[in-house]
Amino acid sequence: MRREAGKRLLDAMQRLRTANVPPLTEEEIADEVAAVRAARKATGAAGH
Structure with a gap:
């Protein structure tokens, strides 16, 4: 996965x-980075 x-x-x-x-x-x-983090927080999505 990391190689891909x-x-x-x-x-x-x-x-x-x-x-x-x-x-x-x-x-x-x-x-x-801040925009992605804010979007994830708003949707409750985890970073992984």
Whole structure:
């Protein structure tokens, strides 16, 4: 399972490089994490 997740991550990174998408700033990453956590909390979903 972890190997598959790693492959998906590497594939996504390659697609972003190919699309010339700039990397997220630390603030943007923190905002994304906060948004996902808030959505999970609102629906009662666990992180796993």
